[in-house]
Amino acid sequence: MSFSNFIKNMFNTQDKKETIKKDPAINNKQKSEIIYSPLSGEVKKLSEVNDITFSQELMGKGIAIEPSKGKVVSPVDGEIAAFFVTKHAIALKTDDGVEILIHIGINTVALKGKYFVPHVNEGDRVNIGDLLVEFDMEAIKKEGYEVITSIVITNTDNYRDIKKTDSNKVLAKDMLMEVIS
Secondary structure (H helix, E strand, C coil), X not given: CCHHHHHHHHHCHXXXXXXXXXXXXXXXXXCEEEEECCCCEEXXXXXXXXXXXXXXXXXXEEEEXXXXXXXXXXXXXXXEEEECCCCCEEEEEXXXXXXXXXEECCCHHHHCCCCEEECCCCCCEECCCCEEEEECHHHHHHCCCCCCEEEEECCHXXXXXXXXXXXXXXXXXXXXXXXXX
């Protein structure tokens, strides 16, 4: 099973997508949820990520950040839906159902958790700004890996629009995206 199918199956997004399409009451209520930046750094388009899964938005729409610090904080209030054994990727689900994947680096799964220090566990409740994971950017780069981090809304199809920041640089907890239902 591919990584994208794993994530989509984990969140079971297809069932939710059909529910939203069939229920006009949901479609007529426009709500939005702010996704804050999980790290500080330079904002990039997903199309600039050197990984086809992210650059072609196969996992969903989102944004990437070239980090300036090796700390990832929670971009939302919600729950840790999955924390991968390799510690390079975290899936969160907000109280309103937005599903977010934070994927640190390119092919960093091969590091098998080396240089990553988790601060939460799967199932934990988190709030905006809570420290999720720290990673040693320089050590990861010395191993030959990029540290660009993709932040993706994995249930993109459930929403009318995802507006992204116009800023070139962000600090952790700055507004990054607005998810509009």
